[in-house]
Each structure stands twice: as structure tokens, then as C-alpha cells.
Amino acid sequence: MTLVTLGTIEQALAYSSILSFLAIGISLLYKTTKVPNFAHASFATAGAYSVYSISTILGLNPYIALIVAFSSVVLMAVLLFIVLEPLRRRKASTQMLMIATLAYDILMYGVLNVFADTIQALFKIPSRTVTLMRFDFTIAGLRGVLVVSLILLSLSAIILYLILNRTYIGICLRASMENQALAESIGINTRVTLLISWIIAGGLAGLGGGILTIWTQIDPSIGMLLIPSMFCASILGGLEEIYGAIIGGFLLGFVEIIGIEVLARSVGTWVTPYRPAIPLIILFTTLLLCPKGLVGPLREAIRKSWRRG
């Protein structure tokens, strides 16, 4: 008897790539602003609802609607950047910035619910617990969303790498991540670099949320349900490691989906409702044992053994 089916692995891969899209943004923003962005929950929901509403109302292919998700969440992120600017200029404490992102999240949760109710009333389409799964295609027996999300994720990672390492603006961005005061002193406008990191994080979250609609059922509270997993993935990766977030996303995605499947088959199906506890347990163990995440220390260890050998 095999414990894990191919379908489960497929699920895990798709879920992991969605988590990675969201976790990259959290890590990137943490690195540049030093604030964990709780509004990522509504970013994901906004991405999901942009794809759903555009492709249902206009009859577009959901994959084309991903562009709309990308740009609408970029707008949301830029708006949050503008809201946070006066706080940042006043050098408000981390606590205040955190509660500001949480407040923005609550505000956007209200807006998204109003949006869901309104499209339901205006266009006579269902807007809660909906999905675009049936519009998906299949390639070689695999669901299209799996292939597309993996390709998009690798593309985004490569583009992000090229932007950060090969362009002038990326080098400025990295400089202001490492040391903001020093970057300002050599004439880098850190407001612009901050804005760019919000745009990148928002866009990636929009893509992740959009893919979510094609992969599974969505609801206005989907982002709130996912936020523990997003932060867990980001912390597993080290919170300040941008590419570590991808590793964290895949690690958590596989443990969550395959772990609960294996447990359900070996212990009993009663464990399934406890699935939301998995990211929390991992989060607390990581914080307790290695608060710097798994990626950083691992890289150090490899580097040391390399030098020795």
C-alpha cells in the first residue's frame, strides 16, 4: 500500500508554489522595511478575486486575468506604501507599523467583502466559495495550474534575481536593504527603492492569489486562513532570505499536504481538521530551535565544510 498518491504530490506542488509566491513578498518586505506585512492576507485574496471577477464577467481565460491580478495588487501595495510613509518618516516603532499593516488588512477585508457582494448583486454570479477549476486545461494528465504555477514561479525567481543583481535599480535596492542610512548617504533615494520592493511583493502576491482561484475554492477569508502558513514559510526560509522563502514554501507545502495525508491514512481521518495546526507547530519549533530559519545556517555549514575539504 502506498502512503502517498501522485494526486497528493500534485496538490503539494501547486500549494507550495502558491505559498512561495506569497512568502517571497513577505521576506522581501521584511528585509527592506523591517516590518512583517500582515496585509499580505488581503493581497492574496485580492489577487484571487481579481482573477475570478475578470474571467467570469468578461469570459476571459483565467491565465490572462493573472495580469489584472498582478496589477491590481500592485496598486493595493502602493496604496499601503503611501499610508505607511508618514509613519516611517516619523520613525514610528515596529509595533505601530505592524498594527498599521494589520489595520490596512482589516480595511481591505471589508472592501473585498463589499466587492464580492456587489459583483454578486450586479452581475448575478456567485461570489463566495467559488472556483475556476473547471476552466483549467490538462497537460499529459497533469493539471495545467500545476505546470503554469511552477513555470511562473521559476520565471519570477529568475527575473527577480536579474533585477536585483544585474540592474542599477536592483543594486540600489540591495544597498538600501543592507544599510539604509549608508545607502542614503551615497545618494540613493530610499523612498523609491522601498516603493519598488512594495511593487514586487504586491505583484507576486497577486500572482499567488490568482493561481489560488484556479487551483482551489476561494472565499473572502482565504487570505486570513493562509496567513499562518505564509509567515511560517517565510520564517522557515529565514525571514530575511528572499530565495529562502521559496525553499520554506516548498518545505511547508509538502509537510502540510503530504504530512496530513500520511497521518490520516495511518492514524485515522479524525486528524484532518487539525491541519491548520501544522504550520503553527512548525513555526514555534523553528522559532524555538533556530530562529534564523533553516536556509542561512545550512548555507554556513556547507560553506564551512567546503573550506575544510
Added chain:
Amino acid sequence: MFELFMTFVIDLLAFFLIYLILNIGLNIELGYTGITNFGTVFWFSAGGFTVGALATRLGAWLLNIDTSGMDFIDDNMAIVTKINGVLKGEPLQGLMLLILMILIAGVIGAFLGVLMSIPTVRLRADYLGIAFLASGEILNVIGVAYRPLVGGPPGVAVPDVWAWAGEWRFPVATFTIFIFAVIFLAYAEYLVRTPLGRSLRAVRDNEFAAQAYGKDIARFRLIAMVIGSTLISISGALYVLYSQAANPSFFRFHWTFLPWLMILLGGIGNNIGVLIGTFIYNTIYKLIVFYKFALMGILPFDVVWLNYILLGTLILLILIYRPQGLLPEKPPKIRLERGGRSS
């Protein structure tokens, strides 16, 4: 009309006082000690679940009610009706059950405070915030999945410990909560003035300086967490006792975000500010609920969502324009004794 108005005022007061106890607890953690507790809903639901799970069982046991062959979840209504029938004539036993539930909820809250603090007391504000926010609703997950706790999603009814008051039930219940709130408020005001309170603020204001003076930061954070968790858990217990029902749907918005909003509105680190902030918020909120029906039908969406938009905007405006709140924290009074030594 007058009776309707009185019901409105008493309900408003009860919610105000329940929130006040929660906010005093949060203020000890956040305002005095600087712990970013984004998970107050965790302790609130811990208190609520304690009452939901134990009040019926303990009540039946203490009052010698025959429950043989009855299940505490499936036959919940029957058992609660039986207990309420007995409690109608027994004010003393009703109050005893109330005090017992509050004590147990407080102890469980304190225990969970210690448990959650172990991985977190040494963390920085941002990591701490993430850990608390993520874990906030874990008890709801358990409450939904584990039916014997509070009966899963439909929830359970809870014996009415104020059943003896008859038609004065709600005023008497509100008055009881008022007594608790006064005790906790007095304790919090006393705490600021003790050496412990000063140490907590020292830890908040400058960790390194506090450490240089030999203060064990992890220990003081743990103390603040225990006191705060106890109060928050008790407020959850009172909420369930007052509303006579418990179900696993304590939302982050209501029991984490709103307390933060009230504290920020009133003034962080100032108990009187917290009192004013809590009162202003609850009055506005009840008025909104009261007049909400006027807007229904005109708009194509549920009016409930406007609350989220309104309150999110309000807190952003407070943070941008008046981050110290209505009543800022008072600088500590320093009495100079002869020889210039402060005490």
C-alpha cells in the same frame, strides 16, 4: 420605550466592561512591557472554552444533578435547563459556580501564558507579533475539530449563574462584571506604581539599559504575560457566562484587532486612557448597530462590511495623526527625598 433604552444601556455596559478587562490585560503586556500581543483572541477563547467545557459538568456535579445516561454535548440543553432550574432558587451556589469558573479560567489563562511565552519571551517585537498573530486562532481549530470541548461549530449552552436574579438577571450580571472590572483596574493602577511596574516599563523603554541594571528581561516579560493572560482569559470567561453560550468562533477581528484599536484610541500605557478608549469605541459601535438597519436595502452589500472599512480607516488615522492616543502616558511622578535620592 424606557425599558428598551435600559436594555440597550445595560447591554452596552456589559460589553464595555468585558472589553475593559481584556484591554487592561493587553495594556499590561503592550503598554507597560512592550509585548506585541497580536493574539489576545487565543487567551480570550481559552477563557471562553474553559467555561463552555466545564461550567455544565462542574455545575451538575456540584449541585448533585443526576446526569446518568446523558451526554454533556448531545443532551447539553436538557442538562443546562436542569441546572438553571436548581440555580433559580440558589443565589449562593450560582455565585460559587461563577467564582469557581473565573478562578479556573484565570489559572488556565496564566498556564497558557507561560506555555506560549517559553518560545517567545526572548524574541524581538516583530517575530513575537508574527508568532502571536499566527497562533491566535488555533484554539478555534481545536474547538471545531474536538467536539467534547464545546460541541464543535454549533457550540453549547452554558448554565446561567445569575438565574436566581429572575428578571433582574442582566443588570445583576452587568454589576458583577463591573465589580471585577473595578478590581482589575485598581490592580493595574497599583501595579504601575510598584517596583515591578517600574521594572516592566524599564524593560519596555530600553532593554539594554534595563539589562545593565541587572533586570532579567525574559523574567519580567514572563510576569507581564502571566498577569495579562490571566485577565484576558477571565474576560473571555465572563463573556461566555454573560451570553450563556460558547462556540468556537472567536474572531481575530473582534478579540485582537478591536482591543488594539481601543487601546490606541485611548492611549497606550495609560489605564484611564484605556478606559476612555474602550467606552468611546463601545458606544459608537452600539450606535452603529442600532442605526445600521436604516442603511439596509439601499446598498447592494451587507452593511457589516462597512464596519471593517470604517474601523480599519479609523486606526490608520489614529496612527498617522495622533499615535499617542487621546490620553498619552503620564511621565512617572518622582518624589525627591532629602539628599536628592528618588524613590
